Amino acid sequence: MDRKDKEYRDKIYALKLTLAQTPDPLAREPIAILLEEAKQDYQVFLDDLERQRIAKEQAREQAHQEYLREQAENERQQKRWQRKQRIKAVLSALIVFPLLILALILGLKWMMDTAHERKEVQHLSTQKSSDRVEASSSESKAQQTSEKKVSSSRYGEDTSQVVAPYANQGETPISPSSSSDTALSHRVDTKNLTTQEMKDWVIHDLEKRIKWDDMDIQIEKRADGLAYATVITSFDNGVSRTHYYRISGQGYLEVKKNDGWYVVEKDYPDF
Structure with a gap:
C-alpha cells in the first residue's frame, strides 16, 4: 500500500x-x-x-x-x-x-x-x-437340727461365753439349751455368743462346704478382742485340713482365705 x-x-x-x-x-x-x-x-x-x-x-x-x-x-x-x-x-x-x-x-x-x-x-x-x-x-x-444334736453330744456341750468386741456386756447370752420357741422368738446376738453358739455356727457353715469323718474345734479370744475358731477336719484316709473362722466386730461370721478374711454369714442361723 x-x-x-x-x-x-x-x-x-x-x-x-x-x-x-x-x-x-x-x-x-x-x-x-x-x-x-x-x-x-x-x-x-x-x-x-x-x-x-x-x-x-x-x-x-x-x-x-x-x-x-x-x-x-x-x-x-x-x-x-x-x-x-x-x-x-x-x-x-x-x-x-x-x-x-x-x-x-x-x-x-x-x-x-x-x-x-x-x-x-x-x-x-x-x-x-x-x-x-x-x-x-x-x-x-430338719437335717441340720438333727446334726446339731449329734454334734453337741459328740463334742460336748460348752456354755462358756465368748464375747465379741463392741458387745453389750450387760446382756445375758442365749443358751443353746433354750427351747426352740424361745430361739425363734428372740434373735441371737452375734456380738455376744457363747462358745457353743460359735461352734454351732462354724459347724453349720463348714457342713455346707465339706464332709468329714472326725473334727476338732478350738475357740479362743485374741488380743484384738475378736473370737477365733480353729477347726481341724480329718478323714479316714489320714488326710486332715485346718480351717479358720472368726466373729468380726460387726458380729459377722468370717472365714480366712489366702488373701484375707471374707464374710460368709451375717445372721445367726435358725437350727
Missing part, C-alpha cells in the same frame, strides 16, 4: 511539475485535466484505505466483543456450576445429617436395651439362685 500511495503521489507531483513547466495555455489544459484525475484517483485510493482501516477496526472490535461475551458466558456457566455444587452439598448434608442422628439414636437405644436386658437376666439369675438357696435351706433344716 505504501508503494501504491507513493506511485499516486509521484504521478501527481510529475503532473504538477509538467504543468508548471508548460507555458502554453493550450498545452497546459490537458495536463491540468490529468492532474485533476490523478488527484481524484488518489482520493479514491485514500478513501478505500480508510474504509479498509475502519473495517479492520470494526472487525477487531467485534472480535473483542465476541471474546468478552464468551468470557462472560464462561463465567456465568462457572457460577451456575458452583451454585449447583453448593446446592448438592446442602442437600447431601440435609439428607446425611438426619441419618447420622437417627443412627446415633438407634445405637444409643440398642445400648440401653442391651444393658436393660443384661440387668433383667442378672436379676432373674439372682432370683433363681435365691430360690434355689431357700429351697435347699428348707430341705436341709
